Amino acid sequence: MSLYQIRTLAASATAIALVLSACAAPAATPIAPATTAPAEPTAAPAPAEPASGIVTREYAGSKLTLASQTDQFIEAFRALIPKFEELSGIDVTLDELGYVDLRQKATADFVGKTANYDLITVDIVWSGEYGQNKWTVDLTPLIERDKAQLALDDILPVMWTLGKWGDGQWAYPLAGYANILNYRTDLFAEAGVSVPKTLTELQEVAAKLTQPEKNVWGIGLLGAKGPAVAQDFMAYVQQYGSSLLDKDGKPAIDTEANLKALEGFKALFNAAPPDATGWWWGDRNDAFSSGKIAMMLNWSTAIKNHKNPDLNPFADKIETAFSPLGAEAGKYGFGGWGIGINADSKNKEAAWMFIKWITSPEVQKEWVDNNGSPIRRSTLTDPELVKKYPWFPILLESFEKGDGDYRPREPWYSKMEDVIGSEVNAYLVGQIDAKTALANMQKAALDIIK
Amino acid sequence: MRTSRAEHVIRNLAAVLAVAFFLLPIVWLFSTSFKLQRDTFQLPPLWLGFEPTWNNFAFAINQIRVGQFVLNSVVISAGTTLASVVLGTLGGYAVARSRLRLMSASSYFFLVLLMIPPVAMLVPFYLIMRDLGLLGTYLAVIILDTVYNAPFVVWMMSNYFRSVSTEMEQAALVDGASHFQAFAQVALPLALPGLIASVLYCVIFSWNDFIFALLLTSPSTKTVPLAIMGQFSTAQLQWGYMAALSVFAVLPMLLLALALNRYFVQGLTAGATKG
Amino acid sequence: MLAPVLIFVLAIALAPLIFSFSISLTDYRLTDPTQAKPFVGLGNYIKAFQDKAVLETLWNTVVFTIGAVTSQVVLGMALALLMAGETPFMRALRSVAILPLALPPLVVGLVWKALYNPQFGPVAYYLKQIGLSVDRGLLGDFNTAMAAVLLIDLWQWTPLLMIIFLAGIKSLPGEMLEAAYVDGANRLQAFFFVMLPMLLPVLFIGVLLRTMNAFKVFDIIFATTGGGPGNATSVLNFHIYKVGLTFFDMGYAAALANILLFMIGVCSAFYILLLRRQRAAESL
Known part of the structure; x- marks a missing residue:
């Protein structure tokens, strides 16, 4: 991604964020003038639980394809993606791949510049290869831009090794494993x-x-x-x-x-x-x-x-x-998975919206209930969850002393x-x-x- | 022939045992697709006598949405079969009827094409398809599948056409028919069994292809074998799910093979068996 | 009428091969951000013959091919002789026996992997019942893995040889065998001295088809052992896949693929020459 593109993205997204924060019910009206999404019928009920205003209908009608490893968290994707589709109006295709074929298909997609995938689950150990080749987007500017929405302090420090290489963050923490x-x-x-x-x-x-x-x-x-x-x-x-x-x-x-x-x-x-x-x-x-x-x-x-x-x-x-x-x-x-945006994707902002939503504190509960692994301190210390998952304290300490x-x-x-x-x-x-x-x-x- | 009654019984028994060897893995696959996870690895193995469930198929249809992959497989194998059989039959006829030494020798050339290791083709083909912007399309897979299937059809059909008498074609030509008419109206109907055999092999090979589809398809064109492989991952294996998914890949081919089983040898041996 | 197919095949098959030869002379790595293609001459080929892993996979490929072709031809012929009867029962059995060849090799690999599983698989269970130890399982033991993979290949492809040989047997004139028996030959002699020479053409076809495919074996290795344990089942085609399509080291992969192509070509040229001489003799 060129500097120019980043700047344009950042500028337009800042504008959107401004309008958004002024708008109490984000789903009710299409916002950005550039959007070509069909207007929702006004009678449509506002979708439930808008996660901190992260999800808007700005990209309604666009399509995202997610290449995911069929690890335990695939169940969470299967359960949560329909909710995201309903909230955002974005159509998300989940491509379920085994460990060997995911790496192979994703690499082929990057080197072929085919952009079949907008989002890719990234094993912690692939961070360097992805970063050096700039196959995925460096999320640092986006994180900086949207930090108000991300509850960053809540994400355990070791989680950032899921995707960090050099000065860049080539994937966003998705599922932390101890x-x-x-x-x-x-x-x-x-x-x-x-x-x-x-x-x-x-x-x-x-x-x-x-x-x-x-x-x-x-x-x-x-x-x-x-x-x-x-x-x-x-x-x-x-x-x-x-x-x-x-x-x-x-x-x-x-x-x-x-x-x-x-x-x-x-x-x-x-x-x-x-x-x-x-x-x-x-x-x-x-x-x-x-x-x-x-x-x-x-x-x-x-x-x-x-x-x-x-x-x-x-x-x-x-x-x-x-x-x-x-x-x-x-x-x-320590290990686990991050989620990255294909550098050649044409739907980077929509993809980023998905990442923000799936990793948000509000969604984490459902994420772990559907066999996803947590990345947040608030999730690991939530009394209700700890009661359900008594091994969470051990996880928390393992993460705190984790070596990725x-x-x-x-x-x-x-x-x-x-x-x-x-x-x-x-x-x-x-x-x-x-x-x-x-x-x-x-x-x-x-x-x-x- | 000198066959005693005892020999007859022994022969049948041996044949039944041999067939059991070929059949049991398929039976295992089907029975596993109806098993609950707890029954899949019971010992001694439960061949029958377990509580059957449709859960695995429900998973394959609702969660994996295997339907779309079946559709992709159908499109790719139909496209490949059509292209290969049309190209291959024309080519096979030309090779069979040519009087030129070079032409009739070219049927071996087509056989040589089959020997190119798939990976040798896949590496450059991938780059070419990338530059043409065709990666991830049905067309990319169909073209490469056809590269392997069309020469096979040429070889089979040239054998078959050679084994068919040319008298009627000659008669048609004398009556003023064009070469193409002689081919389409006289030779082709006679070669129908070989044609069916060609279709049979093309469908099976392209439906079962894994390595080409692995690299050339996108999420929206991926085929059933790839969907099966996608569930083979780091989480706990659910053999029931795997088996149910596999049934979608296996059942159409089994039915085809049963329905057309007498055509399997047509064309393969036409030149070698005199008749 | 040959033109369309010839053009198609030449354009699509030969062009990539020429392209493949040209990239095999470069150190072309798709994962290299600069996308440079430095010319290295025959460097990749020299590297291949110094690469221990490649030499091992070459050897495994030869072992696999010889093992697969020999075992399947022998068994296929035996089954063809056994099941040549024209009773409805035999016909039904034959139509069932050919089913394996219609199955996706990948699924075949996965099914056999489950059957071989030393903890839960039926094969291991029944072997244990008859007192054979299966510690690591047939696929997991360094000494038996190749044989176990060969058995999978045998399961899938013997039926093809069986029906090819059957077609040959059916076309034989019955009176010749009768004559042999009358001359006092026993069955073994009748088979080896009367039947087999007449079956040579179909034998060639069977051996040719199976040799070509055995050299290219990939799916069942991919599904079962991934080339292991150690490198017991690492065959050249699988190795090329790893070099070229996992690490995208295109130049080296192309060179390896060309070596494999050369091996298959030499073998097949030999067969085809034999086949042609046979045909020529017939048409006289």
């Missing part, structure tokens, strides 16, 4: 163990919980080739307290500390079902809800389903705790993840040894990170 421990109270009691606080304890507890003859295992881990094992391994490295990069950001993978971490990671697989070396996120959740694993370190986003007796028969025996940490690290793994950088949000992340995902998996299934895996990763990293 790395936490879910466990089965009954199996813990049976084995006489308590919640592990350190990685050493985690190893011990996992071993004690493992009863292969009953097909019950201590822990569920992701081992599948690709992003799954790469992300679980990077989380382990972070908890362990070592790092894949040195202080200057240069690859330092084949170190003694990382060798220990990698061996520790594999050792943990001894307490996991043997097929965990092929697991993807969904497989681990399946295993947990079928009672095969006693605990799992994973994203907080899955908890709600596991506490639902229809989806998990052990729902009343499941508790949540902080993830265990290594000796040196003092932070919890254990997976480097750099432009080369995806290529690096691919290498790590291949080599660690090859090591886990016994194709290569740990030293070879680390040496291969280091060699590839030097090639990728220049």
Whole structure:
């Protein structure tokens, strides 16, 4: 986006905002003279709950297409989009894509400049690549312009890492995930163990919980080739307290500390079902809800389903705790999704309106009730919600001590993840040894990170 | 032939076992599409005797809105089939009736085109379609699908036309018919089984295509296989949903295959089996 | 009348291939903001043959192709012989047996992935019942993954070979086999020395069609293993997809695709020569 465009956008939007703030019932009359939207019949009732005047009918009749990862929050999109359509008169198409195809389709859309998508859910780790290539709009000026509407103080600081790279904000915080421990109270009691606080304890507890003859295992881990094992391994490295990069950001993978971490990671697989070396996120959740694993370190986003007796028969025996940490690290793994606007989109203002609305404090309640993950302090401390979702305090603290950088949000992340995902998996299934895996990763990293 | 009664029984038994191998995964897919989540992974596997539900289909229709993807698949496979069969039949006839050595050898050239790895085509084709502004349209997918299907039809139809006697065409030509009339009014009706086979393969290949559609479609033109893949993500897998969605991709092709099963070999082997 | 199709195919298929060759000589990355296309000559091809990952995928591709074609031809022929009877029951069985080839390969992959699932899948369950251990599952174990993927391919495509061979068998003159039996040949001899030579043309077609497609296998790998575990099932076509259409490293992907094209071309040229000699012999 050129400076000129930004300025024009900003100017017109400021004008709109001014008229808006003077207008009590924003939906009642079409405002901007330029709009070509058909006039609403005057008898039409004003739509309910206009979220702080964020949603207007200024872009009624325009179309938005949202490319979304089919993560848990897809349910919230499915439920909330019709409401937004009703309020704004904007037609929103939701394109539901898996993790691999979303990245592939979105990148194709950017490099092809086809602008099929106006809005894209952006994994935290893609921030650097999106920012460097300016595939999405830098939202900083829009945030500055509309800060009165955004209740910015309410958004937890770590959430901004969902989309931040360099000086720009390439996606807006949408769904924050904390790395936490879910466990089965009954199996813990049976084995006489308590919640592990350190990685050493985690190893011990996992071993004690493992009863292969009953097909019950201590822990569920992701081992599948690709992003799954790469992300679980990077989380382990972070908890362990070592790092894949040195202080200057240069690859330092084949170190003694990382060798220990990698061996520790594999050792943990001894307490996991043997097929965990092929697991993807969904497989681990399946295993947990079928009672095969006693605990799992994973994203907080899955908890709600596991506490639902229809989806998990052990729902009343499941508790949540902080993830265990290594000796040196003092932070919890943080991840999740932002939502960005395609730099080639022709409906940037309408898209921005959608972002403002879906992340607004008023909508957050419905967002989390429909399986979305929160980004706001007010949501996590709302007494009504905390009663419904008793794990919210743990989430809040995990977010406050959250580290969104254990997976480097750099432009080369995806290529690096691919290498790590291949080599660690090859090591886990016994194709290569740990030293070879680390040496291969280091060699590839030097090639990728220049 | 020397077949005893015992052999007859053994033969039938072996054939039934073999067919069971080919059928059971399909049965599993259909039965799963009627299962509640809690039943999908019961062990021993529940093949029958579970409480059936329409929920999965309701999800596919109402939440995923699979209808629009089915429509997209229909448009793309209909367009591809039409283009491929028209181009391919004309080409196949020309190859079959040509007296030039070069022309008759060209049927192998068409076979060679089928060997181009899809990704080899997809990379440059993607760039070309981008520059033409056709990315994300039905046309982009149809063109590329046709590039792979038309040569196959040429090859099949040239085999088939060769296996059909030319006497009646000659007679028509003598009676003053043009080459095109001889083709359309005499040769084509005789080659109808080969034509049906060509349609059958074109529909199946273009309906089932995944990799071209993956890159060339937009949200408004995406096909059923892509919609299925979209639900394979990081959240908990709902196999019932997946199966119900898959039924929309599978059922039309199964019905087609059952209805036209005797046409599958027409054209494929026409040249090789003398008759 | 050949003209329309020839023009279409030449314009659409050959143009991209020439284009593909020209970009394979450059270091063209779509994700590069400058969109520069520096000329690197044969650099991408040299890089490919030094790239350990590529060499492994080449090897896997060869293994997959040989494995798929051999197993499917043998099984397809066996089934064709078994099910050649013209009773209504056999005809019904045959029409059911061909159903797999109408299914989207992607769905086939997903269904088999569920069937193989070591915790919940029927295949693993029945294997356990007969006392076989399936720790990581057939798809998850480094040593069995390729075989497991081959079985999926076999499930889908053997029926095609079966019906092709059946058509060949049906067209054989019955009296020749009778004559062989009269001469005292047993069935195996009759098959190998009388029937098989006459079935060579259909055998060629079957092998040719399957070889071409096995080299290009993609959907079932995409749906099941993603090339893993380790790189047990990483085939060239899947690798090219990753390089070209995930990381948009177009120059290198084009070079890899051309290598694959060359391999398929050589193999097919060999088959086609055989087929032509056969045809030429027939028309004499």
